[in-house]
Amino acid sequence: MTTLAILIRHRIRRDRIQIPVWLASIAALLLFSALALQDTFGDVTERTLLVRLASANPAIMFIRGVPQGTGAAAVLIFTVLAFLGVLVGLMNTFLAVRHLRAEEESGRADLVASTPAARAFPPLATLLYGLLVNAVLAVAVAGCLLLAGQDPAGSVVTGLALAAIGVVFLTVGGVASELMPSARAANGLAVGAVLFSYLLRGIADAFGTVSDDGLSVESSWLAWLSPIGWAQKTRPFTEDTLAPLLLSLAAAGVFVGVAVLIMARRDTGASVLATNSGRTTALPTLAGPFGLAWRLQWPSTVAWCVGAAAFGVFGGSLGTAVATSDLGNSPIADQLARLSRGGDTLTEAFISVIFTIIGVVAAGCAIQAIVRMRQEESHVGGELVLATPVSRDHWAGSYIGIGAIAVVLVLATGATASVLAALTVGAPEESIEDSVVAAFAQLPAALLFLAVVALVWSVVPRLTAGLGWGLLVLSVFLGIFGALVGLPDWTAELSPFSHSPVPSGADTDWSGGIVMAGLALLAGGAAFILFRRRDVEST
Template sequence: MSTTAARIEPTRTRAASRGPRTVHTLRALLRQRLRRDRWQLLIWLLSIGALAAFSAESIQQTYGSAASRVQVMRLAISDPTILVLRGLPQGSTLAALTFFEIFTFLALLAGLMNTFLAVRHSRAEEESGRAELIAATPAARLLPTIATVGHAVGANILLAVVTGLGFIAVGLPVAGSFLAGAVTGGAGLAFFGVGLLVSQVMSTSRGANGLAAALVVAAYLLRGIGDAGGTPFGDGTHLRAAWPSWLSPIGWGQQAAPYTAAGGWPLLLQVGFAALLVAGVFALQAVRDSGAGLIPERAGRATASPTLSGMVGLAWRLQRPVVIGWAIGGVLGGLLAGSLGSAINSSLAQDPNLAGIREALRRIGAGGSGPLTSLFISAIFSIVGVLAAACAVQAVIRLRQEEQSGTAETLLAAPVSRTRWLFSFVAIGVSAVVLVLLVAAIASGLSSVAAGEDPSTIGVSFAAAAAQLPVALVYLGVLTLLFVVLPSWTVPVAWAALGLGAFVGIFGGLVQLPDWLRHVSPFADAPVVVGQVDWTGGYWMLGITVAALAGAAALIRRRDFAIG
């Protein structure tokens, strides 16, 4: 053998062995992701599948006759509030009504599931330093991202199948059900791309999760605005969405109309959008440093603020951006409640569908009877209550993040007790909940008076805000106890409990879910402040909150910290 041939032969051998080694590494990374997420994914998939099946079954029992379905669809088209919260009317068949009622919320949950998955396996890995360790192995920087994409594709295929089977289980058409499941998974995959791209931009997992979740909610609202501004056609049970719906992957999914038109092209739009974002992620990953985001962290002060000398000040500093973001959401919700409540009251005063709209608002707003404006404000404050509860959820999640990163253990090496550390974050959570509801009540009261309503609506706004306070606090208390007892379950259970609780408690009345199922959610037991006032549910929730926090205080001193 010549000298040149002797040199080439080892090179060929190494090149031939590199392929199997790459495949083996990729399989190992996929197994690691599946093992890490197995319980979280199981909770998400079973919850979404069960929600699809329960909703479809309830709608079948409630709207069994064709006349009742036509009436409810025409009612929805006449009321922009229902369109913002529900979806795009596409006919009065039982299957079409089911898709109208439940798809947008399933897509919202799929979006949150996927953005959290994307951030957990990208930005959070870099922030913890694990990504740099893996990059030093044959996996380098590329294979972990490829494994994350493959993991997400598999998770969303499972999501599509589970959702479709949930619809099929209650007797909906098979082909349409699988298409409905496919566009739900497609929306999830599109939002996975959003989460992965945001992880390249932000420098912290907290910032990436916050921005990605905000984009999911913004997509939901854009779809709602487009549906509310749509144009009716046909027999009065169909609606053609306005252009804002086309800015949202959830809006694209609606256009599939799986039980009427049955067009699969919106799925291609969702998958194509995800592929475009993933390609952008690979391009950005090739030019940025590991651990660094495109938006660098702002340099800190040369000297610490005096407020950082105590635990409460530190907890506030860590949660301040999140609290401000949810407070802005509260202001927008309050403005919507006050201004639109007056407009709807004026435009529907002589409408023959007034009784039906009143009943729909009563079901969203947890009961009561009274002026239409008051019912509308109460209904919208149910949504504001979700924002306040989300603020409480993120306070608890911040506890887990501090523990997981090891910074909590460093703090506790100083003269700071575990109970003091825990309740400093709880105190900021309580303050944040109160702030979100307070600014929403002020915005609602002032906007309703500015729109020409009686000044008494200010009191209605504050009462509706106060009714949501026990709901948010019970989430704070119970999830704090969960953090103490099962820290690794905190993040997935917290978001799943909030998402499912919001749908079952707020919208369960619209789709006639069983009472036992609705009252699993705290939102269903929020105090009634319109008509005959009843604070019984609020007292019970405050009692549960106090008991849960007392249990957390007793148990936090007895467990080891779970780092990593």
């Protein structure tokens, strides 16, 4: 077996869990969305109502994309392609950084360099491996669409479009690994590129030109600056054109060239952008573990707040449109009622659904706080702090406390953005009050995730990230998507988000929130007690 083949095999083995989970999740989401759409909007009249509602509201197109007709498959692409593009982009950037910059940062790249492997072999192996992963992705996506009964040509184009997004961001991750001094910084830059691409695509779609019949929209010129926009330009199931993907191949080639030029001019472990040396003396706020925990986590907290604000603007700006639309007893209204599990009006149901998503964002922020605590413990940072007079309770409490504060900030940001958007479009006072109540109603569920993941960390620290994110994904699927794909009602009850209070004026039922708050206190207390009884684990 050649050296290059050994390196590729090594990458496949290292990712034997992560990549299959990514691929299965993307394929399952697409398949379930296709089946749910057929069940919910099987009639062309219903799809026409949905498409015209979307094309008349730029906020919907900013989040989802541009509609291209009323065909079942075309509506599916409109609803999921942009979101799946983000997932594919993240999968590929994480893959590239994990096998490039992280290997240099850990010193494993030096060990490989001491073998007969040429210096260019590890990046080349990563590129070939990434191309293989995206080829499997294309086949999986096309297969799921065919399984859902969609047209073969459109299914293949969709698979290739998503794979093209992946190839572009695979190479973006490679460039980020050359530029940045650490895997964390490289991931931050690469993820920022994915989100910026989504933002450009969203602005281009929101300012697109609506056709006379309101059934299709042509994005503005900004879409040509985004790899996700290029994928949309293929227009699966309507035009099925692959020409825009030539831009993806060209961009990937440019990024590969840039990475090669940088690699040829730097030493292993070095970077183009040097590490900031920082201040000669620490700020007074870093004198204790609480200030340190905040210093480590505030950038990610800001990112989560930005995400919550985007959904808040979406909810606040569309609340009035939903209330005044002629949805009546349409399938859209039925789905909102099922997803919200309550609400006296359609507006209350819509706001409840939007803030459930913001609650998921807040829960993700909480989980990341605990995962960061685990990272500090595993990388000896926790041991160094605990070697000082700082107690275990004080150290762990700092991270958990920062997590709770971050949850409040995320929900407050979402509520503020929703209120400001509602005021901009002239929403009634009741709609604004519902946004505030809905944000507060998500607090118990997010805090419950914070406490439960802290409990997992105190018992089985090595499984903190895996179980934490796995529980969140499972809860989102059962609580939000379960009803859409026809799962039994009892499965939704397993998700904390299904028990969050729903705004209903003075009749809002807070019992579910009170129970979850009590469970969060119990889980948090147990986490402190059990952490005192185990050794600090570093890897």
